[in-house]
Amino acid sequence: MIVTAVPPGAALRSGDGELHSIAWSDAPAYTSEPELVPPTGPLCVVHRDEHCVVVEKPAYLPTENTERIKDSVRARVEALLGADADVRIPHRLDWETSGLLVLALGSEAMRSLSMQFASRTVRKSYVADVVGAPPARLGTVRLPLSSDPDRRPRQRVDFGASGKPAVTEWAVERSTPHASRLVLRPETGRRHQLRMHCLALGCPIAGDGLGGGTAHAEAQEAGPARHRLHLHAAELGFTHPVSGEPLHFRSSPPF
The missing domain is CATH 3.30.2350.10 (Pseudouridine synthase)
Structure with a gap:
């Protein structure tokens, strides 16, 4: 990542009200590409009902299949639920990031969860x-x-x-x-x-x-x-897309 287009005197304001100048670097901030082999083992499911599924995504497993990696959270959830499952993705985690991820099952759940993410009412x-x-x-x-x-x-x-x-x-x-x-x-x-x-x-x-x-x-x-x-991604809270029940999940970091 290259940090550019920063005006002179750019600053951050901390919680105590102080202003702190930013020191920038032109060095890349992108991890070296690991072997393109997703982690093995079963996907950890922390919540499952007929409208949504919450999983703990391991690092290096993409949310969706990519051009080079034909394995993903979506693929594993579809394999778990069967061919008729209407799995939809209202948000994503970067493939190097681990943690909590919610998947919608069906259009009604997808619409509700997408609106919650768009309106920033999801607690993350x-x-x-x-x-x-x-x-x-x-x-x-x-x-x-x-x-x-x-x-x-x-x-x-x-x-x-x-x-x-x-x-x-x-x-x-x-x-x-x-x-x-x-x-x-x-x-x-x-x-x-x-x-x-x-x-x-x-x-x-x-x-x-x-x-x-x-x-x-x-x-x-x-x-x-x-x-x-x-x-x-250690905490995820949202309203159940159909029942309206508040749901809240926590996950400890594996590092």
């Missing part, structure tokens, strides 16, 4: 291990993002017409001199938003390959040893 939080520490114990990053046309699928900070609003709240859960664990709550859902916003805070997510980001990634997935991105 992520756990991230980062290298270093942010400038304060808590705060909010507001930096617009857009796709970098010259370096797809990378993103860039973009204050121009093509930049889309991106907002992330952060809080430090614990910290050492060299690394921190953050709780991240995105108000928006831009591609690679959490990676870019942690990078802007000066503390890249461990395993993200920028500025020492790989130095703290010691966890390994099952199968061939490989470092992983230390980003996990």
